Amino acid sequence: xxxxxxxxxxAVTAEIGPPKHADAEKVVHHAQLLKGYVDATNxxxxxxxVVRMSSIGTGVHVLGAGVEPIVQMTCRDRNRIAIQSDLxxxxxxGMRNVLCLSGDHQKFGNHPTARxxxxxxxxxxxxxxxxxxxxKLFFCGEEIKGAEPRFFVGAVANPFADxxxxxxxxxxxxxxxGAEFIQTQCIYDMERFERFMEMVRERGLDKRAHILAGxxxxxxxxxxxxxxxxxxxxxVPDSIVERLKGAEDGKAEGVNICIEQxxxxxxxxxxxxGVHIMAIAWEEVxxxxxxxxxxxxRPQA
Amino acid sequence: xxVAEQKPLAEIAGMIGDCRKVxxxxxxxxxxxxxxxxxxxxxxxxxxxxxxxxxxxxxLETVTYTATRQCDPEYVDAMADVVKGVDAVVSLACxxxxxxxxxxxxxxxxxxxQNTTFAGGSKEHGVWEEFCGLCGQCVLHLTGGIxxxxxxSKSILNGPCGGSQYGKCEIGKDVECAWHLIYERLKRxxxxxxxxxxxxxxxxxxxxxxxxxxVTREDVMIG
Numbered sequence: 001x002x003x004x005x006x007x008x009x010x011a012v013t014a015e016i017g018p019p020k021h022a023d024a025e026k027v028v029h030h031a032q033l034l035k036g037y038v039d040a041t042n043x044x045x046x047x048x049x050v051v052r053m054s055s056i057g058t059g060v061h062v063l064g065a066g067v068e069p070i071v072q073m074t075c076r077d078r079n080r081i082a083i084q085s086d087l088x089x090x091x092x093x094g095m096r097n098v099l100c101l102s103g104d105h106q107k108f109g110n111h112p113t114a115r116x117x118x119x120x121x122x123x124x125x126x127x128x129x130x131x132x133x134x135x136k137l138f139f140c141g142e143e144i145k146g147a148e149p150r151f152f153v154g155a156v157a158n159p160f161a162d163x164x165x166x167x168x169x170x171x172x173x174x175x176x177x178g179a180e181f182i183q184t185q186c187i188y189d190m191e192r193f194e195r196f197m198e199m200v201r202e203r204g205l206d207k208r209a210h211i212l213a214g215x216x217x218x219x220x221x222x223x224x225x226x227x228x229x230x231x232x233x234x235x236v237p238d239s240i241v242e243r244l245k246g247a248e249d250g251k252a253e254g255v256n257i258c259i260e261q262x263x264x265x266x267x268x269x270x271x272x273x274g275v276h277i278m279a280i281a282w283e284e285v286x287x288x289x290x291x292x293x294x295x296x297x298r299p300q301a
Numbered sequence: 302x303x304v305a306e307q308k309p310l311a312e313i314a315g316m317i318g319d320c321r322k323v324x325x326x327x328x329x330x331x332x333x334x335x336x337x338x339x340x341x342x343x344x345x346x347x348x349x350x351x352x353x354x355x356x357x358x359x360x361l362e363t364v365t366y367t368a369t370r371q372c373d374p375e376y377v378d379a380m381a382d383v384v385k386g387v388d389a390v391v392s393l394a395c396x397x398x399x400x401x402x403x404x405x406x407x408x409x410x411x412x413x414x415q416n417t418t419f420a421g422g423s424k425e426h427g428v429w430e431e432f433c434g435l436c437g438q439c440v441l442h443l444t445g446g447i448x449x450x451x452x453x454s455k456s457i458l459n460g461p462c463g464g465s466q467y468g469k470c471e472i473g474k475d476v477e478c479a480w481h482l483i484y485e486r487l488k489r490x491x492x493x494x495x496x497x498x499x500x501x502x503x504x505x506x507x508x509x510x511x512x513x514x515x516v517t518r519e520d521v522m523i524g
Contacts, residue, residue: 107511113504 001040001068001097002152004274005181005210009299010266011274013070013183013212014286015042016062018053024061027053030283031065037290039298040068040097042183042276046077049109056090063094070154071095074103079119080128080139087129091149099154099183100125122155123177129153130178155179157211159196160189161233168199175209182209183276186216188227189235190264197269206271213265216278217258217285220250255285255292262293302331302422303395304429305338305415307346313391314350316412320361320388323350325414326380326402327367328394335429338393338415340367346393346414371398377405384409419451437507437514443495445486450503452479458500 004011014037016030034041043062045055052058059069071090078086087098102122106114120128120139128139129151136148155174159167171182187193193213200206218224221244228236240257247253262275275295279285290296317323325347333339347363354361366383368376371394380402384390389410392398396417403411419431434451440458441448450456454472460480464471468481487493505511 105512107506112511113502113506115505115508115510 001070002180004039004299007299008273010295011040011210011212012038012290012295012298013040013042013274013276014038014283015044015276015278015280016058016283017044017047017281018055018058020050020052022053024053024058027058027061028065031062031067033284034286035066036298037287037296038067038277039274040070042070042072042099042278045072045074045101045103046109047072048104049076049106049111049114051110056086056093056095059090059095060093068097069095070097070099072099072101073125074101075118075120075122075125076103076106076116079117083120083125084132084138087132087149087151091147091151096150096152097154097181098129098151099156100129100179101156123173126153126155126174126179127177134178152180153178154181154183156184157182158185158233159187159193160185160235164192164196165199167196168203168205171200172203172205175205179209181212181273183212184214185233186214186227186278187261187265188224188240189237190261192235193265194269197271201271206273210273211271212274212276213269213272214276214278215258215261215265216280217282217289218244218250218254219282220254221245221247223254255289258289259293262289262295266293266295302334302420303397303417304335304419304421304431305332305395305417307337307342307393307415308413310346310349310353313346313412313414314353317350317361317389317391322362322364322387323347324364324366324383324387324390325350326371326383326390326392326394326398327365328371328392328398329367330370330372330394332394332415333367335423338395343367343393346391368394368398371401374401374405377401380405435508436503436505437511438504440500440503443498443500444483445490445492445495447479447483447486449479449483452477452482458503 001011014034016027019026041062043055043058046052055071059071062069100122106112106116130153131137132148133150136144138144157171161167221241224236224241224244227234244250244253265272265275277286277289325343327338327340327343329339343365347365351361351363364383364387368380370376384406389412390402391412391414392402393414395415399411399413402409420433420435421429421431424430431451432448434448436450449458449460453460454470455462461478465478465481468478470476470478487496
């Protein structure tokens with residue numbers, strides 16, 4: 001993925017959600033489905049704070065199936081000791097990309113009575129992962145005597161969270177901390193994303209990091225309504241809800257909308273270097289989206 | 302009580318370096334009891350900083366005031382006159398005080414004079430110790446009146462761990478092992494059965510982990 005982005009090609013990433021059990025069969029199946037259609041795939045880290053197979057462990061299965069993993073690393077469940085230990089293991093197991101994020105609060109997951117950690121935050125994590133690579137130092141400043149993990153470091157940005165005008169400042173802070181690629185929250189309010197990207201370009205941030213626009217195909221108008229009303233940090237315009245409501249086949253229309261969004265982002269919004277397709281619990285739809293959006297075949301790195 | 306420790310004077314001086322007139326606001330609550338932010342300490346701090354600035358040839362005008370409590374809107378409201386015309390207020394209350402001041406006076410620059418340290422009590426004159434972890438779900442009836450959540454360095458609920466020796470914690474010889482204390486006390490009370498019971502993982506959503514907490518008591522609400 002790093003090569004594709006560095007060569008200035010429009011990248012495609014997807015997402016694989018690890019299983020809530022100890023069998024990797026489905027993960028391998030999803031990776032095989034995505035192989036050749038995406039440049040890399042995110043492996044979520046107990047997303048929505050629901051216990052799942054670890055992102056690093058799942059990443060090993062995905063890599064074995066021939067797909068490049070992007071290991072998501074949240075700050076919710078590990079302190080700085082565990083984070084570094086996991087980073088060392090991940091690199092030794094062939095992981096090459098890490099996405100640093102805070103992580104959803106455990107209140108939303110299946111262990112709401114758990115303690116949370118947040119020993120370091122996502123900004124600090126970016127900085128420290130880069131420092132491990134660039135200066136061969138543990139977080140404490142001690143030298144890594146031996147192979148250091150040399151991750152391609154990613155971060156996330158949410159143009160739909162508030163305060164809107166601060167979002168670009170925060171993105172800049174993440175890039176200053178060392179983020180090399182950025183994946184955004186799923187975009188439905190295209191107008192707001194365009195305003196966001198305008199500010200990003202004004203500051204030249206698109207030249208300093210690779211920005212991948214997040215999209216999520218919706219399965220039904222109810223799903224759209226749910227995101228619109230119940231998920232913090234999401235904006236879903238009524239027009240999308242209405243369009244899905246009026247469609248004969250909600251799923252097919254959801255895919256159509258997603259493909260239109262990708263084409264619009266790729267052709268109309270300068271500074272976007274790729275698309276991140278988050279087909280939540282719907283991995284099998286990704287090849288069709290990639291193909292119909294004109295992003296297939298994928299370039300060889 | 303909430304125990305707080307004053308920040309070093311040089312640090313506070315640095316935070317008001319560009320101010321000409323500063324209000325030093327003490328609190329007659331917990332910080333008075335733990336001798337770090339009451340009327341006396343407030344006067345001493347204001348005087349010390351005024352003298353320091355005088356010696357540096359950069360005079361500082363100081364105002365002092367000690368609120369009954371800085372964690373109560375009515376007493377913070379009563380400060381409306383004293384905050385007028387100051388460049389900043391240095392609050393000697395615990396971490397609650399500066400926040401109440403900031404919320405009540407939107408244009409006022411607030412500076413904390415304290416590092417708010419813990420909920421505890423005094424052991425002897427001049428020594429305070431931490432006793433309560435503010436976890437939101439007290440277990441003292443199960444542990445002989447000794448809190449494992451905050452007095453055990455690992456917050457273990459089924460202790461003592463393997464690092465306990467000679468009644469001390471593995472982190473330092475001057476730290477008592479809370480679980481050793483619990484053991485001794487339950488033995489004395491012939492209630493070691495409590496320690497033999499398996500304790501389930503705690504519901505941390507009642508503690509800070511669950512997000513900022515709020516207590517609502519409809520029975521004492523007015524109107």
